[in-house]
Amino acid sequence: xxxxxxxxxxxxxxxxxxxxxxxxxxxxxxxxxxxxxxxxxxxxxxxxxxxxxxxxxxxxxxxxxxxxxxxxxxxxxxxxxxxxxxxxxxxxxxxxxxxxxxxxxxxxxxxxxxxxxxxxxxxxxxxxxxxxxxxxxxxxxxxxxxxxxxxxxxxxxxxxxxxxxxxxxxxxxxxxxxxxxxxxxxxxxxxxxxxxxxxxxxxxxxxxxxxxxxxxxxxxxxxxxxxxxxxxxxxxxxxxxxxxxxxxxxxxxxxxxxxxxxxxxxxxxxxxxxxxxxxx
Numbered sequence: 562x563x564x565x566x567x568x569x570x571x572x573x574x575x576x577x578x579x580x581x582x583x584x585x586x587x588x589x590x591x592x593x594x595x596x597x598x599x600x601x602x603x604x605x606x607x608x609x610x611x612x613x614x615x616x617x618x619x620x621x622x623x624x625x626x627x628x629x630x631x632x633x634x635x636x637x638x639x640x641x642x643x644x645x646x647x648x649x650x651x652x653x654x655x656x657x658x659x660x661x662x663x664x665x666x667x668x669x670x671x672x673x674x675x676x677x678x679x680x681x682x683x684x685x686x687x688x689x690x691x692x693x694x695x696x697x698x699x700x701x702x703x704x705x706x707x708x709x710x711x712x713x714x715x716x717x718x719x720x721x722x723x724x725x726x727x728x729x730x731x732x733x734x735x736x737x738x739x740x741x742x743x744x745x746x747x748x749x750x751x752x753x754x755x756x757x758x759x760x761x762x763x764x765x766x767x768x769x770x771x772x773x774x775x776x777x778x779x780x781x782x783x784x785x786x787x788x789x790x791x792x793x794x795x796x797x798x799x800x801x802x803x804x805x806x807x808x809x810x811x812x813x814x815x816x817x818x819x820x821x822x823x824x825x826x827x828x829x830x831x832x833x834x835x836x837x838x839x840x841x
Contacts, residue, residue: 576606577798578644580672581791582637582663583652583680584613584625590832591617591784596650598835599791603813605798607791608644610636612663613655619783619827627655630662637666648674648798650791651706655690657697664701674797677706677743678790681715695719704742708803710790711738712749728753728760735764747772747793747807751785759815763807772808774815781821781831788833789814 579600586592593609600607612633616624640646649672654660667675679698681690690698695718703709703719713731717724720737731750738746746764753760759777763770792813796806820837834840 577604577648577795577800578608578646579605579791579794579798580608580610580640580644580646580649581652581794582610582612582649582654583787584615584655585611586615586617586784588618588783588827588832590619590826591787592653595784595787595832595835596652596791599788599813599817600650600795602835602838603792603795603809605648605795608640608646610640612659613653615653619829619831621829625655627659630658633659633662634666637663637670641666641670646670646672648672648676648794650794651675651677651702652787652790653680653690654694654698657691657694660694660697660701664705667702667705674794675706675708676790676794676797677703677709678786679703679709679711679715679719680786681718699741706743707797708745708747708793708807709741709743710747710749710786710793712751712786713753716746716748726753731762735762735769738764739766745803749786749789761811763804765804770804772811774811777815777818777821779818779821781824781826781833782818783830783832785814785818785833788817788835 581596583596584592586594593611597607612628614626615622713725716734725731748762750760758773761772789810793806793810796809816837817833817835820834824831824834826832
């Protein structure tokens with residue numbers, strides 16, 4: 562065997578590294594656990610910094626325990642000082658002080674891509690972000706993002722508007738969402754359950770693209786927002802343009818939902834099937 566072939570075999574592959582900064586879900590369906598699954602399933606390497614520990618299952622959240630600020634900071638220093646992190650996904654941040662620490666560290670380390678899922682409410686309706694922290698999130702962090710991925714309740718909370726009940730009302734949110742300062746916004750329309758399709762709006766500085774997928778009828782949709790935003794961050798880390806990464810992420814979460822009923826996890830809203838390709 563030639564030296565050239567041996568070198569090709571022995572040379573390690575440079576795997577894109579994605580950091581997730583979020584809360585932990587003890588049931589494994591959302592949060593850090595869902596992020597790591599989605600990043601891994603879409604071909605990147607996942608590392609993490611945990612901001613809060615939740616006592617949570619498929620029926621709901623019973624308690625939230627924020628991580629001490631010093632420990633959040635040390636986690637971020639540890640991974641950024643050693644790993645070549647290309648993209649960062651930010652999820653649950655719990656309170657104002659944690660938001661400020663995360664913002665400070667992201668300004669210090671300047672990752673190439675930043676995707677923020679402004680996690681405020683679980684699928685079951687449990688509040689995951691203190692209301693007073695929403696303003697801090699807006700002033701400290703959102704303007705740094707390449708993409709933010711609010712669902713309709715989160716989008717309405719961010720711009721202090723009524724919850725939209727139709728795609729026409731979604732359209733009226735576009736200008737206000739642009740003013741949050743992020744380079745792009747993916748406004749997810751999954752809460753419009755009366756619609757046959759699940760339509761999202763990718764809001765760019767000078768245009769809006771609609772992403773359409775057939776709505777999947779399943780009760781196993783725990784962690785969909787975490788999963789989608791992590792997949793998009795993974796595809797960005799792999800070198801895809803934003804619009805391509807978002808479409809790939811949309812395709813991935815659609816497939817994960819379509820296969821979700823193959824899983825029998827818990828007594829409530831179960832998780833999506835992150836590893837549907839392996840489980841098929």
